[in-house]
Amino acid sequence: MLAYIIRRILWSIPVLLLLTLTVFLMMRSLPGGPFDFVGDKSLPKSVVENLERRHHLDWPLAWQFSSYVLGDGITGGICTGLSFLPGCELVQAGARIGVSEGLIFGDLGMALKLRGRTVNELVAESLPISFQLGMVSMAIALIIGVPLGIMSALRQNSWVDYSSSFIAVLGLSIPNMVLGPLLIWIFPLTLGLFAIAGWGARPPFFLGFIPNIFDWEFWKHAILPAITLGTAFSATIARLTRASLLQIIREDYIRTARAKGLREQIVVVRHALKNSLIPVITVLGPLIVAVVTGTFVVEQIFGIPGMGKHFVTSIGNRDYTVITSVTLIYSVLLVTGNLMVDIVYGWLDPRIRYS
Amino acid sequence: MAPLLDVNNLTTHFYTQDGVVKAVNGISYSVDEGETVGIVGESGSGKSVGVMSLVRLIPTPPGKIVDGQVMFNGQDLLTLSKNEIRAIRGNKVAMIFQDPMTSLNPVLTIGRQISEAVELHLGMDKKQARNRTIELLELVGIPSAADRIDNYPHQFSGGMRQRVMIAMGLSCNPQLLIADEPTTALDVTIQAQIVDLVKRLREEIGMAIIWITHDLGLVAGLAQKMIVMYGGNIVEQAPVVDLYKNPRHPYTLGLLASLPRLDEDRPKKLLSIEGLPPDLVNYPQGCPFYARCNYRIDKCADTPPQLKEVGVKHKVACHVDVQTAKWTTEHPYEEFNLM
Ligand SMILES: Nc1ncnc2c1ncn2[C@@H]1O[C@H](COP(=O)(O)OP(=O)(O)O)[C@@H](O)[C@H]1O
Numbered sequence: 001m002l003a004y005i006i007r008r009i010l011w012s013i014p015v016l017l018l019l020t021l022t023v024f025l026m027m028r029s030l031p032g033g034p035f036d037f038v039g040d041k042s043l044p045k046s047v048v049e050n051l052e053r054r055h056h057l058d059w060p061l062a063w064q065f066s067s068y069v070l071g072d073g074i075t076g077g078i079c080t081g082l083s084f085l086p087g088c089e090l091v092q093a094g095a096r097i098g099v100s101e102g103l104i105f106g107d108l109g110m111a112l113k114l115r116g117r118t119v120n121e122l123v124a125e126s127l128p129i130s131f132q133l134g135m136v137s138m139a140i141a142l143i144i145g146v147p148l149g150i151m152s153a154l155r156q157n158s159w160v161d162y163s164s165s166f167i168a169v170l171g172l173s174i175p176n177m178v179l180g181p182l183l184i185w186i187f188p189l190t191l192g193l194f195a196i197a198g199w200g201a202r203p204p205f206f207l208g209f210i211p212n213i214f215d216w217e218f219w220k221h222a223i224l225p226a227i228t229l230g231t232a233f234s235a236t237i238a239r240l241t242r243a244s245l246l247q248i249i250r251e252d253y254i255r256t257a258r259a260k261g262l263r264e265q266i267v268v269v270r271h272a273l274k275n276s277l278i279p280v281i282t283v284l285g286p287l288i289v290a291v292v293t294g295t296f297v298v299e300q301i302f303g304i305p306g307m308g309k310h311f312v313t314s315i316g317n318r319d320y321t322v323i324t325s326v327t328l329i330y331s332v333l334l335v336t337g338n339l340m341v342d343i344v345y346g347w348l349d350p351r352i353r354y355s
Numbered sequence: 356m357a358p359l360l361d362v363n364n365l366t367t368h369f370y371t372q373d374g375v376v377k378a379v380n381g382i383s384y385s386v387d388e389g390e391t392v393g394i395v396g397e398s399g400s401g402k403s404v405g406v407m408s409l410v411r412l413i414p415t416p417p418g419k420i421v422d423g424q425v426m427f428n429g430q431d432l433l434t435l436s437k438n439e440i441r442a443i444r445g446n447k448v449a450m451i452f453q454d455p456m457t458s459l460n461p462v463l464t465i466g467r468q469i470s471e472a473v474e475l476h477l478g479m480d481k482k483q484a485r486n487r488t489i490e491l492l493e494l495v496g497i498p499s500a501a502d503r504i505d506n507y508p509h510q511f512s513g514g515m516r517q518r519v520m521i522a523m524g525l526s527c528n529p530q531l532l533i534a535d536e537p538t539t540a541l542d543v544t545i546q547a548q549i550v551d552l553v554k555r556l557r558e559e560i561g562m563a564i565i566w567i568t569h570d571l572g573l574v575a576g577l578a579q580k581m582i583v584m585y586g587g588n589i590v591e592q593a594p595v596v597d598l599y600k601n602p603r604h605p606y607t608l609g610l611l612a613s614l615p616r617l618d619e620d621r622p623k624k625l626l627s628i629e630g631l632p633p634d635l636v637n638y639p640q641g642c643p644f645y646a647r648c649n650y651r652i653d654k655c656a657d658t659p660p661q662l663k664e665v666g667v668k669h670k671v672a673c674h675v676d677v678q679t680a681k682w683t684t685e686h687p688y689e690e691f692n693l694m
């Protein structure tokens with residue numbers, strides 16, 4: 001098992017590197033650059049050139065990528081050793097400025113637009129918040145979705161089933177842009193419950209990202225955005241749980257369990273539930289993707305200082321380092337999420353053994 | 356002495372979108388203590404539904420036991436409360452099923468699956484139940500049972516899984532074991548091993564057995580009494596020797612003719628019964644076997660034959676005496692479809 005996990009992690013490294021390269025190149029192929037301004041805000045040409053030099057944007061792309069991944073130290077070193085390589089004069093001149101120690105040493109580089117700030121700082125501030133929102137949303141999706149699915153499967157075609165399908169369809173079809181403002185209007189504005197905007201949890205966080213869950217401030221701010229984000233997923237999970245349980249309940253081994261004289265509750269809980277959650281767990285991987293990407297909109301609506309904002313604005317700003325690093329972090333989250341799903345999967349289903 | 360199990364006019368239907376499926380249509384038979392009864396018939400003839408109805412394991416809806424009585428130890432199982440019938444299932448009446456690949460829960464260890472029945476019915480604690488489970492696994496011939504108790508079903512071969520199923524069935528010393536085609540999914544050599552195992556266990560435990568199969572050859576050495584089912588009805592019922600030596604229903608004749616025989620110099624061509632079983636939704640008005648019967652006469656088309664005694668404990672539901680009658684048609688099913 002441990003060997004499997006290590007191998008999966010090692011395998012993901014080239015994938016992540018390729019992805020980083022793709023984003024790196026795609027962003028730079030977009031017209032315009034980080035220091036192009038329009039109208040009266042535009043900078044004098046010499047200032048732009050200085051800024052670009054400051055961030056190595058005058059270097060050939062390959063060297064820029066090398067600086068991002070390996071750092072200025074190693075890149076400069078290569079160019080000192082192999083000075084005949086094209087572009088090396090620029091590199092040798094610029095490497096001394098030292099904008100990045102390199103991804104491999106955990107340095108995500110300097111933000112281009114937020115003057116004087118490192119991407120590491122931005123991420124350290126905003127990632128825990130996005131992560132907390134994502135986790136609470138997933139928890140809500142599971143806590144609502146799984147029991148709803150079970151109830152409708154066990155009372156198939158009853159009013160419980162019909163009303164939960166109704167809720168599920170409703171949850172799936174209301175977009176976050178509608179549900180979020182609607183919740184704000186109902187709860188904080190009309191009923192005076194919960195917070196309108198912002199985030200309640202303050203650092204330091206346990207292990208860097210876990211907030212104090214006994215703090216009402218946290219929940220006051222988290223509950224509405226998490227419901228907004230979680231509802232649609234709870235609907236997906238409910239439908240999946242229902243379908244899966246309905247199929248499992250027809251399996252031969254369920255008949256065997258009943259033939260043993262077990263009570264129906266035990267048959268369901270002990271013999272059907274674990275099996276029926278296997279397909280549900282399988283979709284949690286892609287669902288994590290959806291939760292992560294879904295946070296952009298919800299963070300905007302609720303004014304949450306999460307990472308979604310950086311992701312969106314950095315594209316418009318052509319903030320190359322921020323967008324590349326944020327994408328990379330999302331990808332690492334996804335890889336980790338999928339790996340965790342696989343581990344849970346193996347734990348639920350003994351037929352699956354990773355080796 | 357009253358029989359252990361006395362089934363009377365048991366009738367089970369399924370209420371589906373396509374109509375009422377008349378799966379079991381008033382079957383009556385009895386099983387004595389320690390007796391082994393074989394039930395044969397082609398697939399879809401209501402064998403499984405018939406036995407599952409005994410302990411009310413029919414999925415409801417769509418299934419419903421619409422009529423009948425199932426007297427077991429003097430109690431009508433069909434009128435018991437849910438709790439009462441559960442106390443009998445897996446305890447006094449145990450079942451083993453056809454496909455050992457799908458009949459065991461893949462995510463629970465076999466030890467857990469056997470001991471849960473023991474804990475429930477024999478009131479044992481976890482430790483006692485575990486010891487009992489190991490004993491049972493040894494009893495059914497699982498090598499190094501103590502090590503394998505914590506294995507999952509997929510770690511066993513088909514034959515071994517069926518042994519596990521048998522251990523589970525016998526875990527509470529049942530008075531009646533219902534085996535629904537327990538060997539159909541297994542290799543021929545393994546089939547023989549399972550039959551031998553059940554024979555041995557029957558001697559040790561002394562339970563009665565209902566053994567369902569569509570293989571007449573297999574039950575011959577096991578059963579004392581045979582029941583032949585067709586279209587949800589019992590068409591013939593006889594002591595085992597009688598049935599093989601002296602079959603009285605055209606369908607039984609057909610089943611026997613389709614069996615390879617070792618006692619003939621040259622094996623004759625294997626026959627299979629032409630045609631399809633009756634439509635259980637639009638059930639035939641007369642004899643259900645009419646469409647496929649070589650011996651049919653006009654009466655058979657509209658009058659369903661009743662089961663009647665033709666010998667000692669030998670009953671048959673047929674208007675014709677096949678011992679004296681001649682074939683009335685060579686290709687009944689083709690002609691039937693032209694009618
Ligand atoms: N759950 C069900 N719903 C509808 N029809 C059923 C159901 N279970 C069994 N039947 C029907 O009952 C008939 C008898 O089935 P069964 O007893 O399983 O036959 P077999 O003799 O092969 O064991 C079949 O025609 C089958 O289609």
Ligand SMILES: [Mg+2]
Nearest residue numbers: 402403535536
């Ligand atoms: Mg069957």
